[in-house]
Amino acid sequence: MAQKQIPVISLKSFDRRKEEITKQLLEAAEVTGFFTLVDHGITIDEIEAQFQVAQNFFSLPAKVKEKVRHNPRTNNGWEYKAQLRPSTGAYDQKESLWLMRNSQWPSDQDVPNFRGTTARFMAKCASISDQVSLGFDEDYLVTANDPTQPDCISQLRLLHYPAADNASGTWRAGAHTDIGCLTLLFQRDKQDGLEICTGRESHTGFDVGDSFTPIPAHTGPIVVNIGDMLSTKKPSLVMLFLSTKRSQRTDCYRILTVAWSDDRLKSNFHRVRAREIGYSPPRYSIAYFNQARRGFIVQGPRKKYPPVTVDEYFKQAIERNFGQDPVKS
Numbered sequence: 001m002a003q004k005q006i007p008v009i010s011l012k013s014f015d016r017r018k019e020e021i022t023k024q025l026l027e028a029a030e031v032t033g034f035f036t037l038v039d040h041g042i043t044i045d046e047i048e049a050q051f052q053v054a055q056n057f058f059s060l061p062a063k064v065k066e067k068v069r070h071n072p073r074t075n076n077g078w079e080y081k082a083q084l085r086p087s088t089g090a091y092d093q094k095e096s097l098w099l100m101r102n103s104q105w106p107s108d109q110d111v112p113n114f115r116g117t118t119a120r121f122m123a124k125c126a127s128i129s130d131q132v133s134l135g136f137d138e139d140y141l142v143t144a145n146d147p148t149q150p151d152c153i154s155q156l157r158l159l160h161y162p163a164a165d166n167a168s169g170t171w172r173a174g175a176h177t178d179i180g181c182l183t184l185l186f187q188r189d190k191q192d193g194l195e196i197c198t199g200r201e202s203h204t205g206f207d208v209g210d211s212f213t214p215i216p217a218h219t220g221p222i223v224v225n226i227g228d229m230l231s232t233k234k235p236s237l238v239m240l241f242l243s244t245k246r247s248q249r250t251d252c253y254r255i256l257t258v259a260w261s262d263d264r265l266k267s268n269f270h271r272v273r274a275r276e277i278g279y280s281p282p283r284y285s286i287a288y289f290n291q292a293r294r295g296f297i298v299q300g301p302r303k304k305y306p307p308v309t310v311d312e313y314f315k316q317a318i319e320r321n322f323g324q325d326p327v328k329s
């Protein structure tokens with residue numbers, strides 16, 4: 001099947017071209033669900049510097065990485081092959097480090113320059129995100145995602161998929177949608193594997209029957225997608241069937257009520273795979289998840305769905321992702 005393209009949008013001269021860019025972004029978000037940003041202001045050197053500190057962290061012995069072990073209650077820290085995907089029923093073949101601005105980070109002693117490099121990178125991701133207003137009143141999402149506020153729960157996720165041989169039957173990241181409002185994804189040259197489902201017609205139930213498009217990895221362009229907070233995530237029979245915990249089943253139903261954009265925007269499935277036959281080199285990627293401020297109320301301008309706080313929504317969403325009850329654990 002011919003490869004479906006996703007729109008490439010330049011942020012060059014944003015202040016002067018704001019209206020034109022906003023129109024392009026909105027159309028891409030409404031129609032395709034994914035788009036690529038170029039001329040966004042983060043240089044290749046800055047992106048490579050962030051990949052380098054990520055690589056330095058992942059190459060440490062497990063007992064050093066465990067100093068910042070993943071906490072399912074907050075969804076911060078280092079996890080190793082710990083994410084069980086309802087879509088595949090298997091653990092993703094990857095390790096990742098989740099960071100919030102005020103969570104525990106690896107020390108500069110263990111990873112030289114980690115804090116400075118990563119803090120600068122997160123700030124740049126936040127300011128790029130500020131340029132993506134998606135049809136909300138100007139500055140509405142900027143205020144909702146304001147990283148200077150202590151209750152802002154936006155996260156940076158550093159990811160490492162180890163090299164694999166004949167990976168048939170395994171997934172580097174099983175099909176999923178993201179839980180936040182807007183994700184910026186950075187890839188590295190020649191480390192392919194990302195596949196996305198585009199279009200309003202896709203995302204039937206739980207990626208079943210949808211067609212996935214490979215997105216070649218390049219250092220520089222940012223792949224952007226809409227997350228569930230802005231969209232509506234419909235539970236599917238597959239998801240309900242795989243969710244054995246009662247709390248997870250409840251969660252599936254409650255997710256129905258969240259759609260900050262009143263269903264205008266679309267949160268689409270994506271996944272990462274290694275080659276079924278032959279060698280796949282390691283893949284590193286970096287995702288910045290705009291996840292708003294805990295106290296913010298998620299409700300669209302047309303009030304199509306009842307209000308939910310970001311805090312309540314987020315707790316349900318990480319329970320679904322990591323199978324833990326963040327309140328009780």
Ligand SMILES: O=C(O)CCC(=O)C(=O)O
Pocket residue numbers: 157159173178185194270271272285286287
């Ligand atoms: O590594 C990738 O390309 C995708 C990562 C991703 O989708 C996620 O962490 O939500």
Ligand SMILES: [Fe+2]
Pocket residue numbers: 176177178270
């Ligand atoms: Fe994702």
